[in-house]
Amino acid sequence: MxxxxxxxxxxxxxxxxxxxxxxxxxxxxxxxxxxxxxxGDYYKEKELLQFAQxxxxxxxxxxxxxxxxxxxxxxxxxxxxxxxxxxxxxAKTEYGVxxxxxxxxxxxxxxxxxxxxxxxxSDPNARFDIYNMEFEYWHPVSTGVGGYYCDTYLDPNGxxxxxxxxxxxxxPELRQMDSLTNLYSWLNSEIYIGNPNxxxxxxxxxRVDRVLVHYYRTSDVYANGNSIYNYKSYRLPALTDSxxxxxxxxxxxxxxxxxxxxxxxxxxxQAFDTWMNGQNGYVADNGPWKSKVTIDGxxxxxxxxxHDTARSPxxxxxxxxxxxxxxxxxxxxxELFIYDFHENSLTNISSSWPIDNEIxxxxxxxxxxxxxxxxxxxxxxxxxxLWTVGSASNPENLTNARxxxxxxxxxxxxxxxxxxxxRYWDGEFKYRFQEMDLAGVIQNTxxxxxxWILQA
Numbered sequence: 001m002x003x004x005x006x007x008x009x010x011x012x013x014x015x016x017x018x019x020x021x022x023x024x025x026x027x028x029x030x031x032x033x034x035x036x037x038x039x040g041d042y043y044k045e046k047e048l049l050q051f052a053q054x055x056x057x058x059x060x061x062x063x064x065x066x067x068x069x070x071x072x073x074x075x076x077x078x079x080x081x082x083x084x085x086x087x088x089x090x091a092k093t094e095y096g097v098x099x100x101x102x103x104x105x106x107x108x109x110x111x112x113x114x115x116x117x118x119x120x121x122s123d124p125n126a127r128f129d130i131y132n133m134e135f136e137y138w139h140p141v142s143t144g145v146g147g148y149y150c151d152t153y154l155d156p157n158g159x160x161x162x163x164x165x166x167x168x169x170x171x172p173e174l175r176q177m178d179s180l181t182n183l184y185s186w187l188n189s190e191i192y193i194g195n196p197n198x199x200x201x202x203x204x205x206x207r208v209d210r211v212l213v214h215y216y217r218t219s220d221v222y223a224n225g226n227s228i229y230n231y232k233s234y235r236l237p238a239l240t241d242s243x244x245x246x247x248x249x250x251x252x253x254x255x256x257x258x259x260x261x262x263x264x265x266x267x268x269x270q271a272f273d274t275w276m277n278g279q280n281g282y283v284a285d286n287g288p289w290k291s292k293v294t295i296d297g298x299x300x301x302x303x304x305x306x307h308d309t310a311r312s313p314x315x316x317x318x319x320x321x322x323x324x325x326x327x328x329x330x331x332x333x334x335e336l337f338i339y340d341f342h343e344n345s346l347t348n349i350s351s352s353w354p355i356d357n358e359i360x361x362x363x364x365x366x367x368x369x370x371x372x373x374x375x376x377x378x379x380x381x382x383x384x385x386l387w388t389v390g391s392a393s394n395p396e397n398l399t400n401a402r403x404x405x406x407x408x409x410x411x412x413x414x415x416x417x418x419x420x421x422x423r424y425w426d427g428e429f430k431y432r433f434q435e436m437d438l439a440g441v442i443q444n445t446x447x448x449x450x451x452w453i454l455q456a
Contacts, residue, residue, distance in 0.1 A: 026272075027099075027297030029059035029249065033304055036064040036072065040083040049095040051307055055268075060091065061101035061132055061190075061299065066109040076115040084116070085126045092125040101130035101190065106153065107176040114180050117187070124186065131181055132190040132212075133174055137166035138200070167200055174207045181209070192251065193235065201238035210247040211239055212299060216258050220266070220274035227278030228252075228271065229285070240292040247294045250275050254305035268306070272298040317341035322361040322370055332380065334359040336372060338389075350374075353394050355385065360408055363389075364415040369438075371409040371418055376400065384409045384420050386438060398440035406434075417443060 091097040120126035143166040150161035159165040188209040326334040336350040358374040387395035399406040405423035432447030
């Protein structure tokens, strides 16, 4: 009997399909929070979209759209919804965004979103492509008596305030949302799940096109090296109990309580790679249910967290800053400090000097010397002092012999001279500029200065 040479390769491919499941072209997605503070602001919109493009996010799922509709502008009126339309068009035509989603808690907001979509049905770039329902029915605090879901939805609608009541409430809401998306091939439905039971997983999967499953951990691996995929691993098999196929995306959380710290030292793509290919990860799972699952990619929560942890090279700071500190000018308690940006260190340089009230320091152009004004210890007469930076020696008083009030010294551009303001007595107090070398020898005098002071 002859054997068809194609049989073995085909069987091999079928085995791969059975054990690995289906993989769509990998979609990289991001929840976008805070849109109410971004929409209509050119620079904030650009910052968001540039971040999305630079990070490779092709699906953006937006919060705040219902808030924007109720509080900022009517998205159901084409005359006022232009900021939203222009933003979506810009995202899709200029920044590589392929899909835009919109989130709501119950069915009611999706009627508003759908109204907007119908106004722009002829323009794919202006439309929302995905309706995403987010209702944490499994959360005992939010659904319990006094909780947000209880007070807002469950009790007013006659449902018991517990997780079972919350699930019974949201199921028909989800069904209605999904019915809107079924009208158009380009429109899809999503729901996010965290800690549902197996029955709830199966019910959810029947009513949406895609399920986003959260993997809220602080690392991509457990202590034993197992992949983050093993977190609440019953959920994916349970999603397939009542359907022949379901699309799935894992969610990773970039907040400080979850993977925010991890992101400071790891590329964000590693989380999904470990989920897929890590020790006992998705690829290694040989459950028969996998033939029903398509992994579309992954999604990160959320923009503000991911933007904060996005790693860009820190500027290399090597400069120093010299400054004075005092409680008040009249107190005469000035001290000098140098802050080193490279070392991130602050040093009080004047605490041991026999000088009082040191203020107004300036580095020489080459940074090797510091000029400032201060009092000789025990006096209240301003003089100009010069110090070699880092020297153990005390600063040199350059103007002590002149017995005048010498203030506000500054280096010349080449660092070879110092110019300062001098007050002296000539039948009355007068002012002039003095220019001296670094040994304190006067090189040039500019006077009179009194008239300029009076006119200033």
